[in-house]
Amino acid sequence: MTTNTTSRSFDVETTDHAQGLNMPQRAGNKLWKPMLAMALMGFAVGVLLAAVRASAIANGDSASTIASLGHLVPAAMFAGFASVFAAISFAIARILGELRTGGGAVQESAGVPVETLKMPPTAKAFMGLMALAMMTILAGVVAHVVIGAQVASGSASALADSEQWAIWLEGVRRFGVALYLFAIALGLGTIIHVLRFQAIRIRELASETTR
Amino acid sequence: MANPFTTLTRPVPGSDYRVPSPHRRTGLLIAAVGLGLAMITLIANLMAGGQVEESAGILAWSFGLTTTAFGTVKFGIAVILIGILVRIHHRWDSMKEALPRIKATGDGSRLPLGQVDTPYGTATVIDRAPGSLPIHKMARRMWGPMLAMGAMFVVAGFFVSLVWSSSATGDPLTATRAAAWTQGLQFLGEGFLLSGISFLLGSILGLVRDGGAEVQQSLGLSVKLLDMPNTAKAFVGLMVTGLMISIAQFVFYVYAAANVTTINIAANSAWLGPFRELGLGLLLAGIVLALATIGTALAFQAGRVREIIATGR
Numbered sequence: 001m002t003t004n005t006t007s008r009s010f011d012v013e014t015t016d017h018a019q020g021l022n023m024p025q026r027a028g029n030k031l032w033k034p035m036l037a038m039a040l041m042g043f044a045v046g047v048l049l050a051a052v053r054a055s056a057i058a059n060g061d062s063a064s065t066i067a068s069l070g071h072l073v074p075a076a077m078f079a080g081f082a083s084v085f086a087a088i089s090f091a092i093a094r095i096l097g098e099l100r101t102g103g104g105a106v107q108e109s110a111g112v113p114v115e116t117l118k119m120p121p122t123a124k125a126f127m128g129l130m131a132l133a134m135m136t137i138l139a140g141v142v143a144h145v146v147i148g149a150q151v152a153s154g155s156a157s158a159l160a161d162s163e164q165w166a167i168w169l170e171g172v173r174r175f176g177v178a179l180y181l182f183a184i185a186l187g188l189g190t191i192i193h194v195l196r197f198q199a200i201r202i203r204e205l206a207s208e209t210t211r
Numbered sequence: 212m213a214n215p216f217t218t219l220t221r222p223v224p225g226s227d228y229r230v231p232s233p234h235r236r237t238g239l240l241i242a243a244v245g246l247g248l249a250m251i252t253l254i255a256n257l258m259a260g261g262q263v264e265e266s267a268g269i270l271a272w273s274f275g276l277t278t279t280a281f282g283t284v285k286f287g288i289a290v291i292l293i294g295i296l297v298r299i300h301h302r303w304d305s306m307k308e309a310l311p312r313i314k315a316t317g318d319g320s321r322l323p324l325g326q327v328d329t330p331y332g333t334a335t336v337i338d339r340a341p342g343s344l345p346i347h348k349m350a351r352r353m354w355g356p357m358l359a360m361g362a363m364f365v366v367a368g369f370f371v372s373l374v375w376s377s378s379a380t381g382d383p384l385t386a387t388r389a390a391a392w393t394q395g396l397q398f399l400g401e402g403f404l405l406s407g408i409s410f411l412l413g414s415i416l417g418l419v420r421d422g423g424a425e426v427q428q429s430l431g432l433s434v435k436l437l438d439m440p441n442t443a444k445a446f447v448g449l450m451v452t453g454l455m456i457s458i459a460q461f462v463f464y465v466y467a468a469a470n471v472t473t474i475n476i477a478a479n480s481a482w483l484g485p486f487r488e489l490g491l492g493l494l495l496a497g498i499v500l501a502l503a504t505i506g507t508a509l510a511f512q513a514g515r516v517r518e519i520i521a522t523g524r
Binding site for chain 2: 005032035036039040043046047049050051053054055057058073077080081084085087088091092094095097098099101102103105106109110163164165167168170171172174175177178179181182184185186188189191192193195196198199200202203205206209
């Protein structure tokens, strides 16, 4: 199958010089490392609290201690998951940034007009869903911490409702994870789109260059 | 004999580099199905929360379906990564065709051999393209079996979750055993799926390196390659640790299922849940580092292409 697609068939911006990173890509460059560090801390705290809870169950400690830790453990683990998914999203944004600046710089060095892809719909959906997924998981984490604190403070009604909340929040945070994974799929799909554009544009340079 | 999985990552002979990727469309579709399954389990959990006393059966199948939903989205991601590999092949073909016509003629000299510092890390200049690194060869061989095994374990775990669900109210012993098997199987499957994705990312790193070397050699130039960054080394370490934990949690769950009557299941479940999540978390942390390494490798290559265009050497 053949097609007459050229780089102009894409939604591009043409400039004299290579464009720099856009705002989400700059954020990606700066934030992937701190997010990764936060994720590892979240997992470490979660596993530690889980060991304390297992010991509390084995020793027959109070129901409120066990129930309270039952909320704090998923809070820590899912703070870790929210952070690691954010780190993955930022690392994908960083790759998109390198493709954008690198592709522009190569065109500029070849002495041709620089064509840069405008942000595709999949990239916009990637950012929107990533934010939504992050908020969904963090809402679950905050709710777990609040309920865990109420149970730990001795509230009988909080202890009575603890399991019901655990079931609801489990559903919410799991859906947040699925949403995050889908956002990541959209981010990776955007990389395919950019690579296709670049494969077409590179061949065009040979006919446009004055060298 | 050619590895059938490796063939999937190459463009079909005679295919047009300009047509949109079928992998992207298929991968996103599979991922959307996974998201739909997760939506069903969200509704199930919201309903179960309203009737805690009778919720055991619902929670059992919804656990199995949620993990299946995650596995489905991850499988979609894997399909998209395969599409990225195919596109990188197309990109190299385009470079091989275009660069001889746009690079400077140069003075006939070649870059001096040895190590050089670049803004992206230490690089090595060599005479000709080296072969693939053993770790990249392994990644090319392993992503397919890992994904296949991962999918099988996740689906098997889902069917066991139906047994767990049906015995949840009447047969506690069977339910406890089935719960242990469901969790162990599905998180082993998730671990294998994430390992498959990690191996695909390793294959992308290998293709970026080997393809770059091949393009430089085809131009008759010295080959300048980025040395393995620390992020790549840490990626391998995290991936191996995560996979080991995923296998270990499965062993612990099988042990728990076999000894339901003699061990404290509640106490063991309390640490096994976060432990199995730790395995996946470390695999995901490794994936972050793999993506970061791909970003660095792409930046290095853009710099090298600019150097070739400007100096012809």
